[in-house]
Amino acid sequence: xxxxxxxxxxxxxxxxxxxxxxxxxxxxxxxxxxxxxxxxxxxxxxxxxxxxxxxxxxxxxxxxxxxxxxxxxxxxxxxxxxxxxxxxxxxxxxxxxxxxxxxxxxxxxxxxxxxxxxxxxxxxxxxxxxxxxxxxxxxxxxxxxxxxxxxxxxxxxxxxxxxxxxxxxxxxxxxxxxxxxxxxxxxxxxxxxxxxxxxxxxxxxxxxxxxxxxxxxxxxxxxxxxxxxxxxxxxxxxxxxxxxxxxxxxxxxxxxxxxxxxxxxxxxxxxxxxxxxxxxxxxxxxxxxxxxxxxxxxxxxxxxxxxxxxxxxxxxxxxxxxxxxxxxxxxxxxxxxxxxxxxxxxxxxxxxxxxxxxxxxxxxxxxxxxxxxxxxxxxxxxxxxxxxxxxxxxxxxxxxxxxxxxxxxxxxxxxxxxxxxxxxxxxxxxxxxxxxxxxxxxxxxxxxxxxxxxxxxxxxxxxxxxxxxxxxxxxxxxxxxxxxxxxxxxxxxxxxxxxxxxxxxxxxxxxxxxxxxxxxxxxxxxxxxxxxxxxxxxxxxxxxxxxxxxxxxxxxxxxxxxxxxxxxxxxxxxxxxx
Numbered sequence: 001x002x003x004x005x006x007x008x009x010x011x012x013x014x015x016x017x018x019x020x021x022x023x024x025x026x027x028x029x030x031x032x033x034x035x036x037x038x039x040x041x042x043x044x045x046x047x048x049x050x051x052x053x054x055x056x057x058x059x060x061x062x063x064x065x066x067x068x069x070x071x072x073x074x075x076x077x078x079x080x081x082x083x084x085x086x087x088x089x090x091x092x093x094x095x096x097x098x099x100x101x102x103x104x105x106x107x108x109x110x111x112x113x114x115x116x117x118x119x120x121x122x123x124x125x126x127x128x129x130x131x132x133x134x135x136x137x138x139x140x141x142x143x144x145x146x147x148x149x150x151x152x153x154x155x156x157x158x159x160x161x162x163x164x165x166x167x168x169x170x171x172x173x174x175x176x177x178x179x180x181x182x183x184x185x186x187x188x189x190x191x192x193x194x195x196x197x198x199x200x201x202x203x204x205x206x207x208x209x210x211x212x213x214x215x216x217x218x219x220x221x222x223x224x225x226x227x228x229x230x231x232x233x234x235x236x237x238x239x240x241x242x243x244x245x246x247x248x249x250x251x252x253x254x255x256x257x258x259x260x261x262x263x264x265x266x267x268x269x270x271x272x273x274x275x276x277x278x279x280x281x282x283x284x285x286x287x288x289x290x291x292x293x294x295x296x297x298x299x300x301x302x303x304x305x306x307x308x309x310x311x312x313x314x315x316x317x318x319x320x321x322x323x324x325x326x327x328x329x330x331x332x333x334x335x336x337x338x339x340x341x342x343x344x345x346x347x348x349x350x351x352x353x354x355x356x357x358x359x360x361x362x363x364x365x366x367x368x369x370x371x372x373x374x375x376x377x378x379x380x381x382x383x384x385x386x387x388x389x390x391x392x393x394x395x396x397x398x399x400x401x402x403x404x405x406x407x408x409x410x411x412x413x414x415x416x417x418x419x420x421x422x423x424x425x426x427x428x429x430x431x432x433x434x435x436x437x438x439x440x441x442x443x444x445x446x447x448x449x450x451x452x453x454x455x456x457x458x459x460x461x462x463x464x465x466x467x468x469x470x471x472x473x474x475x476x477x478x479x480x481x482x483x484x485x486x487x488x489x490x491x492x493x494x495x496x497x498x499x500x501x502x503x504x505x506x507x508x509x510x511x512x513x514x515x516x517x518x519x520x521x522x523x524x525x526x527x528x529x530x531x532x533x534x535x536x537x538x539x540x541x542x543x544x545x546x547x548x549x550x551x552x553x554x555x556x557x558x559x560x561x562x563x564x565x566x567x568x569x570x571x572x573x574x575x576x577x578x
Contacts, residue, residue, distance in 0.1 A: 057111045059330075060256050060451065061194035065118025066253030068248045072241045074125050074440030078433060079236050083126045084156040093121030101253050120326050125439035132427045133435065133459050136559040138370060140427055141165060141378075143192040144420035145366030152359035156352055221449045240294040243283035248448070251276030255455045259462065279518050299431050300438055306551035311438060314422045318381070318442040320543045321418040324386055327536035328354065328411055330454060332393065332404075333463070338525035359411030365417040372558040375421040375428075382417020387540025389414055394533035398522040418543075457532045464531050469495055469526035476513075476520035481507040494521055 073090070077083040097116025100109065131143035151226025254272030256262040287294045302307045331346060341347050350439075365378045372378075396404050423442060430438035473491045482490060486508050493502050494517050503509060 005427060016496045019217050033479075034413075050053045057256060057501055058107070058114055059113045059455070060252075061114040062121055063450055064249070064252045064256070065115055065449050066121040067252060067444050068245050069119065069122040069452065070125055070440040070443040070447070071244060071295050071437065073122050074242070074436040076236050076410060077126055077436045080552070083436065084130070087126050090119040090123045094118075105278070122443075125443050126436055128423055129427070129439050132424070133432075134561065136371065137428060138559060139555040140368040140557070141375065141420060143368035144424050145362050148366075148420045149363045152355050153360070155354040156359070224511040235295040237291060240283065240287055240291065243279055243286060246297060247276050247279030247283050249276070251280060252451050254446070255451055258455060259459050263499045264459075295437065295440070297434050297437065300434055300441070303429070304551075307429045308550040308552065308557065309549070310553070311501045313550055314425045314429065315441055315445050316439055317383075317418065317543055317546055318422045318426075319445045319449040320539045321371075321422065322446040323453050323538050323539045324390055324416065324543075326450040326454060327390065327457060327532050328393070328408070331457060331532045332408060335393075335396065335404070335525070335529045339396070339522055340401050340404065340527065350408070353409035354415065356410030357409045358416045361416030362420055362482040363416075368422055369421055369424065370557075373554045375553060376547055376550045378417055379421045379425075379550070382414050382421070383540055383543040383547065384413055384414065386414025386418065387537055388536045388546070390533050390540055394530045394537060396526060396530065398519070398526050425550065425553070428553050429551065453536075455534065460531050460535060461528055464528035465524065468528050469521065472520040472524040472527075473517050476516040480513045480516045481508070481510070482513050490517060494518065 002158050073086055077086055094117045095111045097119075100116060101113035128144065128147060131147060132140045139304050250272045254276055257268040257272065258266075263271050287296045292298050298309055333351060336347050336350050341350060361382075365382055368378045370374050372498075389407050389409075392407030392410060393404070396407070413472065423439060426438045426442055427435050470491050474487050477487050477490055478484065486506050489506050490509060491514075491532055492502075494514075501513060
């Protein structure tokens, strides 16, 4: 049972000077293209493919690619200014991945498909960067709010679809879901084309494929003095990229191997973990002493409380957010299937409260941050509620069916704040020429925290279940009169969901003993699951403390626009003609 359930961007100064800098306190009037640009912007597998030992590689393969490549891709985007080409190219790779998975007869093909899909996920920081660049800095929390609402809708509908398809046909359901994913890339590319056509040229709204693959006409606005610096010479930090990619890959692969395919003390696990850590240390030393303009550019860490310190703290906060979120994402569904529901569709339906609560709550958080010109207070409130939800989930008993849904919704109300405000904080506290890299740092930190703590949670859960299941069932069986000689076979049969024929063959077994053993098994799962949320909750408290040390971003949150889609006129906010 323990094995089965284990989880185990050429810089040209093309933007109008007055639009971007001199009138940072004047609100611009936006054009249609700006809004279009904003809009543009695993158990079933394992059971069907008969490979439960490798099932964790299905979600983890995607996260690993995102963690490893996000910083490299964002650094290339900042260096060469061709984010559009990167996004379309990587999305095409994802399209190939989604088309590869259907028809799989081996779990390895699904894992390869997930690796390919991960290339698209690695460009997520670029997608989160675009709205922030084309809107005023003051509006960045609301820009991220719109992104988060869209993501919440997608994350809500996706599991429901795959749950319904799997319920209808366990073999073809997940394959149809992957096939439907191939429709997303052409739609996204078409919307992005609409957002990048030139509506002011002599031909009006004109688009051609060759023009599309060229860098955008609207380059990031930078002071001319910064163009001589090495970091904007269009040179990618190849040594740093190689060290980061190698180190993270080895380290994360080692974490995924341990406790599942191999024991933590096995040579393949130790070798990949140790080598990965050594390479990551070399990467840190190289970025610190070997270069001034690497992937982790030193300018990200400079500027005092409002800039460098706030960036560092935001990365720490997204790391903690990952710890809290993935405790829920990965283990709440397991708790649901253990304690409350066996129907695949209803299992996924029970995940909806946190997602719906997140979609609705993210709007007031974004509005409050924009109105107050701060991220500190709304972020504190969000983490507080999120942590309370985690604490509530740590108290769930087998009889707390409704309470589990309520605490999930409470966690969702809190979860509406961290992602949007942390990303907004990172983008407000870093130089604009490094905005994609800074955003990618949060993505990588989150993916690393998810991978590391998934391994920690899984090890803790498996350890608890290995102890609780036999002891709880044995006590319940003996107390209800099962002979001691039949306890071992009963534990094995109940733990492995044996059918009635197997149970009936056990001497001395009665219906009341089976009921008592089943109740004990549920209690063992409840007590085992709570350790995951007990581990996660203290990190939420740490996040509350960190929020107090974030810098004051009031002056930064103005009407300055880094990369307007086109020249803008400004409204008169101070009684003067615009």
